[in-house]
Amino acid sequence: MRLMKAALLGAAVAAAGLTVASGAQAQNEQFIPGLIYRTGAYAPNGIPFANGVADYYALVNERDGGINGVKILYEECDTGYATDRGVECYERLKGKGPTGAAYVNPLSTGITFALTEKAPVDKIPVISMGYGRSESRDGSVFQWNFPLLGTYWSAADIIMQHIALKEGGFEKLKGKKVVLVYHDSPYGKEPIALLEQRAKMHGFEFTPMPVTHPGVEQKATWLQIRQNRPDYVLLWGWGIMNSTSIKEAAAVGFPRDKMFGVWWSGAEPDVRPAEGGAKGYHAAMLQHGAGQFGVHADLKKFLYDKGKGVAKYDETGEVLYNRGLVNAMLGVESIRTAQKKFGNKPLTGEQVRWGIENLDLSAARLKELGFEGMLQPLKVSCQDHEGTRAGRVQQWDGAKWVVVSDWYQSDDKVLKPMVDAAAKKYAEEKKLPVRDCSKES
Amino acid sequence: MLGPFLETLIGGLLTGVLYSLVALGFVLIFKASGVFNFAQGAMVLFAALTIARLAGAIDNKEVFLGQFVAAAAVLGVALALVGWYVWREYMARGGGGDERRKVLLLSLLGAVAGGAAAYAYGKGAWPMWLAIAATAAIMGLLAYAIERLVLRHLVNQEGIILFMATLGIAYFLDGFGQTLWGSDIYKINLGLPKDPIFLFEGVFPGGLLVDPGDLVAAVIAAVLVIVLALFFQKTRIGRALRAVADDHAAAQSVGIPLNMIWLVVWTVSGLVALAAGLIWGAKLGVQFSISLIALKALPVLILGGFTSVPGAIVGGLIIGAGEKLSEVFLAPILVKQFDLAGGGIENWFAYMLALVFLLFRPQGLFGERIIERV
Numbered sequence: 113m114r115l116m117k118a119a120l121l122g123a124a125v126a127a128a129g130l131t132v133a134s135g136a137q138a139q140n141e142q143f144i145p146g147l148i149y150r151t152g153a154y155a156p157n158g159i160p161f162a163n164g165v166a167d168y169y170a171l172v173n174e175r176d177g178g179i180n181g182v183k184i185l186y187e188e189c190d191t192g193y194a195t196d197r198g199v200e201c202y203e204r205l206k207g208k209g210p211t212g213a214a215y216v217n218p219l220s221t222g223i224t225f226a227l228t229e230k231a232p233v234d235k236i237p238v239i240s241m242g243y244g245r246s247e248s249r250d251g252s253v254f255q256w257n258f259p260l261l262g263t264y265w266s267a268a269d270i271i272m273q274h275i276a277l278k279e280g281g282f283e284k285l286k287g288k289k290v291v292l293v294y295h296d297s298p299y300g301k302e303p304i305a306l307l308e309q310r311a312k313m314h315g316f317e318f319t320p321m322p323v324t325h326p327g328v329e330q331k332a333t334w335l336q337i338r339q340n341r342p343d344y345v346l347l348w349g350w351g352i353m354n355s356t357s358i359k360e361a362a363a364v365g366f367p368r369d370k371m372f373g374v375w376w377s378g379a380e381p382d383v384r385p386a387e388g389g390a391k392g393y394h395a396a397m398l399q400h401g402a403g404q405f406g407v408h409a410d411l412k413k414f415l416y417d418k419g420k421g422v423a424k425y426d427e428t429g430e431v432l433y434n435r436g437l438v439n440a441m442l443g444v445e446s447i448r449t450a451q452k453k454f455g456n457k458p459l460t461g462e463q464v465r466w467g468i469e470n471l472d473l474s475a476a477r478l479k480e481l482g483f484e485g486m487l488q489p490l491k492v493s494c495q496d497h498e499g500t501r502a503g504r505v506q507q508w509d510g511a512k513w514v515v516v517s518d519w520y521q522s523d524d525k526v527l528k529p530m531v532d533a534a535a536k537k538y539a540e541e542k543k544l545p546v547r548d549c550s551k552e553s
Numbered sequence: 554m555l556g557p558f559l560e561t562l563i564g565g566l567l568t569g570v571l572y573s574l575v576a577l578g579f580v581l582i583f584k585a586s587g588v589f590n591f592a593q594g595a596m597v598l599f600a601a602l603t604i605a606r607l608a609g610a611i612d613n614k615e616v617f618l619g620q621f622v623a624a625a626a627v628l629g630v631a632l633a634l635v636g637w638y639v640w641r642e643y644m645a646r647g648g649g650g651d652e653r654r655k656v657l658l659l660s661l662l663g664a665v666a667g668g669a670a671a672y673a674y675g676k677g678a679w680p681m682w683l684a685i686a687a688t689a690a691i692m693g694l695l696a697y698a699i700e701r702l703v704l705r706h707l708v709n710q711e712g713i714i715l716f717m718a719t720l721g722i723a724y725f726l727d728g729f730g731q732t733l734w735g736s737d738i739y740k741i742n743l744g745l746p747k748d749p750i751f752l753f754e755g756v757f758p759g760g761l762l763v764d765p766g767d768l769v770a771a772v773i774a775a776v777l778v779i780v781l782a783l784f785f786q787k788t789r790i791g792r793a794l795r796a797v798a799d800d801h802a803a804a805q806s807v808g809i810p811l812n813m814i815w816l817v818v819w820t821v822s823g824l825v826a827l828a829a830g831l832i833w834g835a836k837l838g839v840q841f842s843i844s845l846i847a848l849k850a851l852p853v854l855i856l857g858g859f860t861s862v863p864g865a866i867v868g869g870l871i872i873g874a875g876e877k878l879s880e881v882f883l884a885p886i887l888v889k890q891f892d893l894a895g896g897g898i899e900n901w902f903a904y905m906l907a908l909v910f911l912l913f914r915p916q917g918l919f920g921e922r923i924i925e926r927v
Contacts, residue, residue, distance in 0.1 A: 150736065151728070151731055151736055151841070152736075152841055153840070153841045153842045153845070155731070155736035155737070155840075155841060156736065156737045156738045156840060159736070159737065296897055322897040323897060324897040324899070324900045326842040326845060327842075328837050328842045328843075328845070328846065329568070329849070329899070331564050331565070331568055331877055332561070332564075332565075332876070332877045332880035332881050332899055333880075335557070335560060335561050335564055335762075335877070335881060336880075336881050338560075338759075338762060339557045339560075339881075351842075352738065352837065352838065352840050352842045355738065355837075355838060356837060359837075362747065363747070363749055363764045363766070364749065364762060365749055365762075381737070381738055384738075385738045385740065385837075385838035388747075389747065
């Protein structure tokens with residue numbers, strides 16, 4: 113027994129020594145932290161995303177030798193989707209590399225809320241692609257936040273436009289019942305303001321129904337839905353909550369084709385566990401969907417054929433893997449944009465912030481990067497940190513996602529006044545300076 | 554109004570039976586050793602993950618051959634030991650001098666035989682019964698490891714120290730299970746029916762909806778509860794367990810081996826975890842969140858008492874029905890009347906319900922009355 117204890121103690125000391133011994137890194141490297149989750153309740157959705165991000169950075173290093181010769185130094189930290197652990201990861205990684213973190217992708221609305229106050233102090237931009245505060249698209253107030261590709265208000269608006277189109281116009285929604293089943297967290301609550309606004313405008317009855325973390329017990333919610341008989345159910349879930357919702361919808365006989373998930377409720381891990389029950393279910397798309405595009409050929413050639421990929425090659429066309437690729441690409445292109453102004457060297461967070469704010473991806477450039485068919489052109493500016501507000505709707509046919517709509521643009525006549533009001537309120541509460549975007553270059 | 558009420562009540566009661574099953578795992582260990590086993594939820598997850606990965610692979614994410622061979626080896630050891638024990642009992646022979654060597658040799662033979670069989674079978678999914686048997690053996694091994702490596706060194710320590718040790722076991726098992734088997738959502742296919750049943754369609758408009766999957770799960774859980782109650786009341790080892798629960802020292806003085814009892818208790822609660830993991834896994838898919846179901850058992854325990862098997866059952870039913878009814882009928886009234894921000898109430902309401910019961914019965918519904926004479 114004494115021998116075993118000594119051995120255990122020895123192992124612990126050795127492990128501690130190894131951790132301390134790492135260090136000493138090259139100077140021509142751009143450090144990018146990865147706040148991801150491969151463990152915990154949301155791992156099934158976190159893993160493919162993290163794989164996509166890691167593979168894209170590796171591809172840039174392998175294929176191009178880095179960003180204009182500056183190698184990417186990428187380090188993951190597992191947040192488990194918990195806000196406290198996310199902040200801890202951020203604190204640990206923000207100063208790494210020769211110039212500190214280029215930017216941070218919190219991959220959680222809760223962590224984004226927490227970092228929104230820290231980022232301006234540390235001068236590190238926060239890219240919350242397809243999540244985060246909806247009003248943070250206003251760059252005059254949220255100088256350091258970039259909810260690229262779409263906010264939750266955009267998502268909810270696109271879904272309502274799609275429903276209205278199917279019903280024959282917004283005026284046909286009068287008297288209809290719409291229920292939102294949402295993750296009881298900052299994330300799930302985001303679309304409520306927009307949906308209330310739309311309900312007021314078009315006279316439909318809107319009921320939000322919360323589901324507590326992690327969302328494995330939803331019987332009460334779905335029995336209420338069965339009793340109230342809404343015309344449409346919108347789903348703002350994450351992780352196992354999504355598949356549980358779809359299973360419960362099947363159990364109470366709510367038609368799946370009247371169910372619309374946000375783009376975080378529309379990937380393979382959300383529908384596959386519900387098996388046949390998921391057939392017909394709809395979800396909004398954060399522009400891209402599933403499938404393999406130009407960039408995947410490069411991934412195969414430079415990584416997977418050499419055994420360097422993180423995932424399995426046939427998983428690289430999945431929705432969340434593709435989202436990881438898109439997320440990493442937008443970051444890399446922002447750094448490239450910033451390099452044009454500041455030179456081809458490792459950049460600080462402040463310099464990269466300028467790059468994100470001046471990011472301009474044309475159709476031709478997207479094609480060059482291998483993202484044609486996944487994304488529409490986007491242009492970020494001081495006033496507009498979202499860059500684009502386009503989206504589509506997809507449907508699960510029992511085996512794969514099928515795109516069933518044309519492109520929608522969220523209606524800025526509805527969104528803009530809400531964004532302005534919310535951003536103004538935030539600036540007043542936090543006593544933030546408001547930039548004059550007309551004077552920014 | 555009566556229709557929706559009855560429907561919610563039935564749904565709540567069926568969920569409640571499943572809560573009872575998890576609560577039972579806690580009660581067994583607490584009854585026999587006075588330890589509140591925080592790792593029960595982690596054990597449920599570990600068991601469910603093991604079954605799911607052995608029984609089949611979702612979307613071609615196959616398990617490594619090594620894991621199959623290891624699982625088969627453990628099963629082989631268990632079979633060899635059980636066989637040996639039965640044979641010895643049958644021959645009614647006492648232990649000889651070289652007992653230890655015999656056990657080791659048999660275990661080794663079992664492991665080699667099991668491992669070789671699995672290797673010959675090759676990579677692939679096992680039939681459900683084999684996966685369950687192997688998982689049962691692994692849960693037994695886990696119980697042995699916990700007893701040998703953790704509990705034995707903590708005999709005579711304060712209850713809180715033992716509790717903290719189980720906290721450590723919980724985190725270890727959560728992480729280790731996912732490292733070993735992966736953290737995707739895995740399926741357990743028990744062939745539970747899925748199409749909803751509608752009762753009394755003539756009496757209530759739309760009928761009363763009952764989820765047949767929940768119904769079957771509740772029946773399985775109920776059978777398990779009865780088997781366990783019989784095990785405690787009628788078998789020799791069950792009586793020994795109750796003796797240990799009443800008084801450690803007295804039980805030891807009449808020759809009941811404490812270590813052996815702990816091993817049995819942890820194995821049994823490992824098997825209860827297996828059953829809970831099987832049912833919850835079939836219902837939700839096997840994934841980390843399963844371990845959080847254990848938190849649902851806490852209000853059940855507060856309500857039913859930590860030492861009572863019937864308490865766990867009745868407590869589960871009350872909590873299950875109570876939380877669903879409160880969410881459906883009370884929450885909207887609260888929000889409307891007091892203009893609250895909203896949000897789900899079923900999670901905290903379950904605890905409040907349990908605390909209200911405690912006001913009237915501090916020892917829990919069926920707990921042992923605490924009498925202290927000064």
